[in-house]
Amino acid sequence: MAKVTIAISLDDIRDADILEWLGEQANKSAAVRNALAAYIEGQAGDMLVMILARLERKIDGLQPGAVTSTPATRTGDAPGTEQAAASLDTLADL
Numbered sequence: 001m002a003k004v005t006i007a008i009s010l011d012d013i014r015d016a017d018i019l020e021w022l023g024e025q026a027n028k029s030a031a032v033r034n035a036l037a038a039y040i041e042g043q044a045g046d047m048l049v050m051i052l053a054r055l056e057r058k059i060d061g062l063q064p065g066a067v068t069s070t071p072a073t074r075t076g077d078a079p080g081t082e083q084a085a086a087s088l089d090t091l092a093d094l
Contacts, residue, residue, distance in 0.1 A: 021054070048084045052091065 025031035028091055 004028075017054075043082065048087050049091070
């Protein structure tokens with residue numbers, strides 16, 4: 001099997017969360033492969049749990065009143081939406 005190297009560009013501001021996540025990974029190539037495979041295979045639920053845990057850590061560090069919200073608009077279901085919703089339901093029951 002031949003090794004294929006693919007380079008990507010990330011913006012230090014827009015992609016700060018991705019860069020932070022990558023910085024936390026001991027094996028960046030494996031982490032990216034696993035994340036992409038999970039997305040492609042529709043296993044977004046496991047990734048959603050990981051993302052929610054990271055968001056929770058970030059939210060815990062915020063000052064009161066530092067966050068405002070804007071209602072989201074829904075344009076259609078993304079791949080893995082049903083599994084992600086089920087994962088959220090499971091989290092809510094904990």
